[in-house]
Amino acid sequence: MADSVADVLGRVAALTGRIGPLLVELLNDPDTAAQADQLRELGQHVGSLSAELLAHAAELDGRLVGPPERVIVDAHDESGA
Secondary structure, three states: OHHHHHHHHHHHHHHHHHHHHHHHHHHHOOOHHHHHHHHHHHHHHHHHHHHHHHHHHHHHHOOOOOOOOOOOOOOOOOOOO
């Protein structure tokens, strides 16, 4: 089990190292479609890692918690609703 925890933590470290350069790319890329694609990809990676981290924590101590709370800040519907 320690190897699987080390593996997922290694992926967290790799993602953390990638976030800074990605933020610079996003801030400097005028193409909003490309920005949207990059944000979706990052969101998928972060979401997957979140689920894995929670699963490994449950394996270690047997405590199951609900899925992470999904918070959307300043989201709006294009229809204006």
